[in-house]
Amino acid sequence: MNIDQQIDQLISEPQYQFTDAEKEKRLLPVIREQLKSHYRNNRHVKSWLDKLALDIDRIPSLAAVPPLPTQMFKYFDLQTSPGELQRILYSSSTSGQTPSRIPISPLTAQRQTKALAAIIKNHFGAKRRPFLAIDSPASNREARGITARGAAIRGFSILAREMVYAFDDHDGRMVFNEERVRDFFRRHQAEEVFALGFTFVIWSEFRKALLDANLRFHCPNLVLVHGGGWKKLRAQSVSKEVFSGTLAGLLGSRPENVLDYYGMVEQTGIVFIDCVAGHKHAPNFAEVKIRNYLTLEENGIGQPGYIEIMNLLPDSYPGMSILTEDVGEILGADDCPCGRKGKYFVFRSRLEKSEARGCGDTFREN
Numbered sequence: 381m382n383i384d385q386q387i388d389q390l391i392s393e394p395q396y397q398f399t400d401a402e403k404e405k406r407l408l409p410v411i412r413e414q415l416k417s418h419y420r421n422n423r424h425v426k427s428w429l430d431k432l433a434l435d436i437d438r439i440p441s442l443a444a445v446p447p448l449p450t451q452m453f454k455y456f457d458l459q460t461s462p463g464e465l466q467r468i469l470y471s472s473s474t475s476g477q478t479p480s481r482i483p484i485s486p487l488t489a490q491r492q493t494k495a496l497a498a499i500i501k502n503h504f505g506a507k508r509r510p511f512l513a514i515d516s517p518a519s520n521r522e523a524r525g526i527t528a529r530g531a532a533i534r535g536f537s538i539l540a541r542e543m544v545y546a547f548d549d550h551d552g553r554m555v556f557n558e559e560r561v562r563d564f565f566r567r568h569q570a571e572e573v574f575a576l577g578f579t580f581v582i583w584s585e586f587r588k589a590l591l592d593a594n595l596r597f598h599c600p601n602l603v604l605v606h607g608g609g610w611k612k613l614r615a616q617s618v619s620k621e622v623f624s625g626t627l628a629g630l631l632g633s634r635p636e637n638v639l640d641y642y643g644m645v646e647q648t649g650i651v652f653i654d655c656v657a658g659h660k661h662a663p664n665f666a667e668v669k670i671r672n673y674l675t676l677e678e679n680g681i682g683q684p685g686y687i688e689i690m691n692l693l694p695d696s697y698p699g700m701s702i703l704t705e706d707v708g709e710i711l712g713a714d715d716c717p718c719g720r721k722g723k724y725f726v727f728r729s730r731l732e733k734s735e736a737r738g739c740g741d742t743f744r745e746n
């Protein structure tokens with residue numbers, strides 16, 4: 381099997397089935413080939429790997445694959461496929477920072493769509509249901525580039541039988557559409573409703589709008605999935621428990637139906653959704669490493685560090701091992717009560733500010 385076929389197989393086979401050891405065996409040969417291709421097709425990748433004096437064929441383990449800091453996507457054109465792009469994804473640039481620019485080829489886009497569908501089906505089944513997007517349609521408008529928020533809505537919309545947006549756009553502002561939301565719950569509250577939104581938008585806009593309008597719903601089978609933006613909530617001292625409890629209360633569901641996902645625009649196609657045990661798992665075509673803050677060596681179970689996401693989906697950028705600015709911790713491997721195999725981890729926090737890594741700098745954490 382060539383590399384493309386191996387990747388297709390990893391996407392289409394039942395997810396979360398490999399033990400930690402099996403994953404090492406399945407993923408490493410593919411990543412070696414991908415690294416060679418990225419090396420040939422992008423001068424920045426070439427110069428990076430040349431500096432590391434890396435013999436790609438002799439990389440002994442997944443942990444030995446050099447991690448690429450996410451910041452590199454801000455400063456360099458890391459396109460590694462020669463053909464035309466399907467789209468470019470941008471990271472949401474907060475506080476005036478340069479956004480990351482992620483080039484997406486048609487092949488990468490196709491794999492991301494299939495991969496996300498495989499993950500979502502594993503967690504929620506294939507049944508389509510009423511879908512409340514806690515956002516405005518502007519976040520999901522096809523332009524030259526779409527944001528992480530738009531990409532998430534688009535990906536999860538495979539679960540939608542009917543999609544309703546909770547907000548409208550008015551001159552670039554999000555305005556709550558009370559009537560539409562009331563109508564949605566009036567028609568669907570007895571059903572298995574799926575709601576999705578950006579964590580901070582849900583807390584600061586949606587929750588506030590419900591409170592202001594004195595709205596409460598009773599939707600016991602509603603599942604609310606949310607991601608991103610914990611930094612701002614931590615600043616307001618809103619914990620995951622408070623978040624889940626508050627939203628479950630307002631919507632008439634249970635706190636355990638409020639599920640956090642972790643994802644990043646650099647690794648679109650992969651979302652890490654809480655399992656019933658509250659853990660996050662890597663699907664077949666991805667792996668998670670936790671790296672030591674200072675040495676960047678792989679950390680063991682129970683040692684927090686930077687989250688590194690290894691991802692086999694992209695051919696148009698080097699996504700095989702991206703070192704994030706996020707902090708997480710591996711809790712175990714192969715024995716999660718939910719039955720999914722491989723490592724499982726928790727997301728701890730996002731660094732407030734990151735500087736050059738591995739230089740012994742002190743970082744401020746939130």
Ligand SMILES: [Zn+2]
Binds near residue numbers: 655717
């Ligand atoms: Zn689990």
